[in-house]
Amino acid sequence: MTTEQLHEVRLHVNGSVHEVRVPARRLLSDALRHDCGLTGTHVGCEHGVCGACTVLVDGAPMRSCLMLAVSAVDAEITTVEGLTEEDGSLSPVQQAFSDCHGLQCGFCTPGFLTTITAGLRETPDPTEDEAREMIAGNLCRCTGYQNIVKSVLRAREIQAEIQGERSRS
Amino acid sequence: MTTKMFGAKVPRVEDQRFLRGQGRYVDDLLTDDPRLLHSAVLRSPHAHARIVDIDVSDVLDVEGVVAVWTWDDLTGPMAEPLPLLIPHPALTHGRTQYALAKDEVNYVGEAIAFVVAVDRYVAEDAVSRIRVDYEYLEPVVGIPAARAAKHAVHADVPDNVGARMEQENGDARAAIAAAPHVLTLDLDVERSACTPMEGRGTVARWDPDTSRLTVWSSTQTSTGVRGCVAAKLGLDLAKVDVVTPDVGGGFGVKINHPWPEELLVPLAAMTLGRPVKFTEDRREHFISSAHERAQHHHVEVGFDDDGRVLGLDVEFWHDHGAYTPYGLIVPIITSTQLLGPYKPANYRVAFESLYTNTVIVTPYRGAGRPQGCFVMERTMDAISTYLGKDRTEVRATNFIQPDEFPYEHGLVFQDGRELTYDSGDYPASLVKLKELVGWDEFEEFRAEMAAQGRKVGIGLACYVEGTGVGPYEGAHVHIETSGRVKVATGLTTQGQGHQTAFAQIVADTLGVRFEDVEITTGDTRRMPYAVGTFASRAAVMSGSAIHLAALRAKEKALRIAAEALEASEDDLEIADGVVSVRGTDASIDLGTVAVLSNPLRYAFDEASKAATQFSIGDPGKPPVAEDDEPGLEGKDFYSPPRSTFANGMHAVIVETDPDTAEIRILKYAVVHDCGNLINPMIVEGQIHGGVAQGVGGALYERMAYDESGQLLNASFMDFLMPYATEVPTSIDIDHLETPSPLNPLGIKGAGEAGVIPSAAVFAAAIEDAEGFPITSMPISPSELFELRLAHADEPHPTV
Amino acid sequence: MKPAPFAYLRPSTLEEALAALAGEQGAKVLAGGQSLVPLLNMRLAAPSMLVDINALPDLGHVRVAEDGVRVGALARHAEVLASAEAAHAQPLLGMALSHVAHPTIRNRGTTVGSIVHADAAAEMPMVLRLLEGSVDVASVRGRRTVPAAELFAGPLESTLGHDEIAVQAFFPGLAPGAGVAFQEIARRHGDYALVGVAAHVETEGDAVTRARLGFVSVSDVPTVVDVTDALDDPAGTALTELEPADDIHATAAYRAHLVRVLAPRVLAAATDHARSRAGEAIHP
């Protein structure tokens, strides 16, 4: 068999540039995990259903298992590793998951965190139904989703608290 | 005084790394090692075939392929069948597969060849170039085909029967014959599977410098994997370390071992001298990891006018798939746990465990209990309907009463011990459940809904769950000179929050700060004696062992501190890591006690300076007394005489759409008794997850095999695991805490409970809404529609 | 589940893309990849080359004009769904798109890609047919417009040549006096429908002058049935042209039953919609 052509790809992830050499078929999920070493993004199905691999592409949640790394060159990608605040503390969404026991084995969690982070930008003050709708495309086998829905609402609260503090100071 | 941690909703310590994307799951390991190789498996496309020839000649041409194995390349124990892990005298015809198929394949997905390459992409390319000649054999799919035995799965197993087993307490058939009322029921449950979000995976590295093999596996038993790897690869146990990293869910499927890849990966790593990784993909998980649940049951029950069960006779047929590596655990659990909280005067149960050309069956959360609960609870409902009695009343009539514990059923449980319940208060649970779900107000609600043209139904189901089975677990507690406490227990963690719950126990027992405790699980380097995480046993077994080990460490700490403080041990107390003499300000840090516990020759830091031979000890005595050891440690094991028995009851209100036959959940209520709760937040999380998994099992998920043994829905697109939109919008939970007398902490187990009554409770509620019997689960709207057609001509029953 | 190898091109002009397609028999267009990449991962498709159109300029539009909505090949489902103007001009777009998968999939998947993919279980091919829209297609051989009625050849098969790129879909706007409705039943929220039915109704005064139903998942190509003369029993008429089939999620009988449940409902809803719009038109 002939040697597979490799492509030089510059991936912009969490504000840094990763230069990787990958074949065209390299899935973005694999490139992030294995070439960039960002193993926080998980792979649960590789056919777009589970959502564990969800990353933000120019701010919008997308399945990294259904994108090719070569096709992601022009995009700014955010993975779970890029969600924490600049000082290293947990983001409101991450903190909310901790407060509400929104995770058990943690495998689905990165996909939920990215999805909700974007979701709260679009719907900053969700009702419980909207919170459920926000996470409705991600599978979790452990939590039964009860505490993930609570986490969405709690994240909204934390965000409001932070904004309150900011506007006061 | 340190605040009590046991029983508190302590946030989980493991969350910090998971939330930052810093968990380390097996596929995350060694990613930056350029020598790491990847693997892929050629799997049988046929359910039943003889392998005539395997041609791998095209494979090694593929650039990037390093090696390929078929059965022909295996030697010694590796060429023998995989172990039959739990032999049983009734399993007269147990069979296990080979790590790579020898002459025959018996299910779609069975491993045939193992390819190692520079990455998974190339490994899959190579797999697609292996050519196999098959001689097609007739497949046996499903329980009816297995029973009919027109074709044999294994030529040397007559009638496809792997095992036949019977147990009886009293004389059930005579009691039924003499009973005033008799009913018979046929009840079926279909196949499903655990489907954790992370599939299986194994990484192995052979270190030639130290001649040691390290295996990381996404398993529920590291000690089990270690034993198998050593035996199969012909290594001394001391040469093999098995470490369980973070695991993305197990639910039972990862307790079976060794999976072929758990042996092939270390074999390849040793042969090639490079680390090797196997990461199962989703399709592989569906067709090569275990399933469970498929059973057909035939029930005869005799009862009196009050609905008291006088005789219960159950026969069932268990589909165990193509092989029996896990023995008869699942059907034995069904046959014993079927009894739930009830005490039929006479009980006989007999089952056959059958071969089919489908994926193997090993325990899936609940492990045979959901089927047993389905059978018993459907029977209770049938009796109630027959007698025109309230369903809760007939159940109450049959309950074991609180003053009857310990209650002996006169049967042998899955662990080979007597089936004896330790404690419980079923009548109290029922009162709570009725209140929680609004049982007595339901008829009013039904009428209200009927007025709007809506159909609703209510159901309940009760279960008892043998938890915390032996043989044992152990723990090692080490108080370091920093005062920090390092604890190891051998069983593994797949999301249960052991690092938190176990630390809570240690904090209380030892009197140290929760933050100072660090728990390690599933690492054979730290605790080589262990069993595994299954059967809701972790909290009971390791929780108890950790408590005992911490007590030992504490004893020693008090002894040394008493000496140092020149006080009596009885006057000492430990809080926040400080030992003090009650009522005085004399005190000593546990860290300092640790220093004193270990006489040193060399000082390497400030603390150790205090422990050198010139600073401590009586020069007239040996530095370490004859009956003592250096170090502030405690190690102990917990091995109970028998299981604890948790229990619970669920109720659900469903709405069935009169037009579309869609099934909606309006209310879900749980009353749960798992003894004392270490961390109620974690227990509730387990219940939530179990209930959701149960909803999946009852209304959405099934393994759809066609007649030729192809699994038609081997993807998340078609295996319908519930999303947030399919589970109840809230789950009302009430706890009862009836402590177990069997262990020092009074805990039972909670891991599996949520899923056990689902099939039963949904069948009951749908039946209640529709007015015709529901005898087969899961049920989809399409099936409900077909049932409506079948029952359309019947007169509408008066409810 | 990793794709087999393929060559890859990410052209920045349409001409380049068309030339590449023309030069490679086994080449395939990569748009959102939400249908194609799962097939690649499962090795159910193994094209020799992918021509990634995501860097092509000027194809991301959702343009609303007098006559209807023009959706460019790179407009994602989410962008079409988010366009209030498009929803106003043709309400069926939003009604149907909100049933296409989950939002995350819609962020990447394109509406044109979905149409070209020609899945009878997908909403948008049916919508294009029901609305009598069309697709503009380009190749090195030139440009053509394919009416929806001529677009679908068979299961997962469009009539586009392997060298053609669909550059734009056209969804005619909703005429005054016309109404639409859509309903579907799926196993899980966001799944492909077990059965989906859309209705397009034209009215004059109180009279229904034309009524058509579009069906998802009850035949192997996107199917539209004219029920103008069967307003009392739209489902009965439709079922003579549909081919509900058994699969692991539903029996054919259940699918037919759902057609019977949904067809009158959506027909009534579309009729109401038409009348309310006619009312609005008269009393603005």
Ligand SMILES: Cc1cc2nc3c(=O)[nH]c(=O)nc-3n(C[C@H](O)[C@H](O)[C@H](O)COP(=O)(O)OP(=O)(O)OC[C@H]3O[C@@H](n4cnc5c(N)ncnc54)[C@H](O)[C@@H]3O)c2cc1C
């Ligand atoms: C989990 C999941 C659930 C889904 N659920 C639904 C659902 O409920 N309903 C539904 O309708 N869809 C569903 N989809 C599919 C989704 O809508 C896809 O986005 C869409 O079908 C294809 O669009 P795409 O841009 O992703 O096309 P691609 O995947 O890139 O391409 C699909 C096919 O069309 C060809 N193609 C694409 N664009 C062009 C073009 N401009 N010119 C010529 N050929 C082209 C490609 O070569 C390929 O053969 C689902 C997908 C996933 C992963």
Ligand code: FES
């Ligand atoms: S791994 Fe991408 S959606 Fe499941």
Ligand code: FES
């Ligand atoms: S926490 Fe385990 S899958 Fe969601």
